[in-house]
Amino acid sequence: MxxxxxxxxxxxxxxxxxxxxxxxxxxxxxxxxxxxxxxxxxxxxxxxxxxxxxxxxxxxxxxxxxxxxxVPTLPAPPAYAPAPVHPPRSYATATNGKAVAALVLGILTMVSGGVTSLPAVVLGHMARGEIRRTGQEGDGCALAGLVLGWLWVAGWGLVWLFTVLARLR
Structure with a gap:
């Protein structure tokens, strides 16, 4: 032309x-x-x-x-990095159900007299293992359930220890 x-x-x-x-x-x-x-x-x-x-x-x-x-040119690259696109929540990133249960049972130990403390500890340990394996969320819930459960186990253990020691005197 x-x-x-x-x-x-x-x-x-x-x-x-x-x-x-x-x-x-x-x-x-x-x-x-x-x-x-x-x-x-x-x-x-x-x-x-x-x-x-x-x-x-x-x-x-x-x-x-x-x-x-x-003269047409290619568009300039953006001056900033675009916000990351997060994939939709799936099972792999959902909150672990055992972690939630551990937290709930750990809180309930205050009103159950310590009956739910051992299940809170067991579920907390199981949840943390699953979370490490699958990448699910809820590690904080599992840890809180563990801490509350162990506090009540230790507290009730001390109560029973003092009770036995008092009877032995």
Whole structure:
């Protein structure tokens, strides 16, 4: 495809160039230089000739081998990293049921007189093992159930120990 040299009135026009015509030609030269189409020395020479051009034909010769508008380019990469997309919750990331049960039983030891403390400890240990294996959530619940369960086991153990010692005296 043959492009016509730049000129608002057609190529090779003998019409005198205006200051605006010269500026448009220099803008095309600047774009060509910025895109790497012109070497610095050639760019400077063409700009000097554009400012001294008398006719639009003189200007059209200076920009005839350059695109006369924006050249499509690839979009620039984003200046920031986009937010990560998290996959939907699945069984692997769901909260472990034994961990929740351990926490509930650990809390219930306060009102059950320690009856639920051993099940809380057992379920807490089982839950932590499953969580390490499967990557599920709920380690905090399992740990809290373990702590509460062991506190009540130790507390009731001390109560029984003191009771036995008191009877032995």
């Amino acid at each position: 043959h492009m016509q040299p730049w000129s608002p009135y057609g190529g090779g026009s003998p019409m005198l160039a205006s200051t605006a015509d010269r500026e448009r030609a220099v803008d095309i030269l600047r774009a060509g230089f910025a895109e790497g189409r012109l070497a610095k020395a050639e760019f400077e020479e063409r700009v000097a000739r554009a400012y001294s051009a008398r006719t639009q034909g003189d200007l059209s010769v200076l920009v005839a081998d350059l695109p006369h508008g924006p």
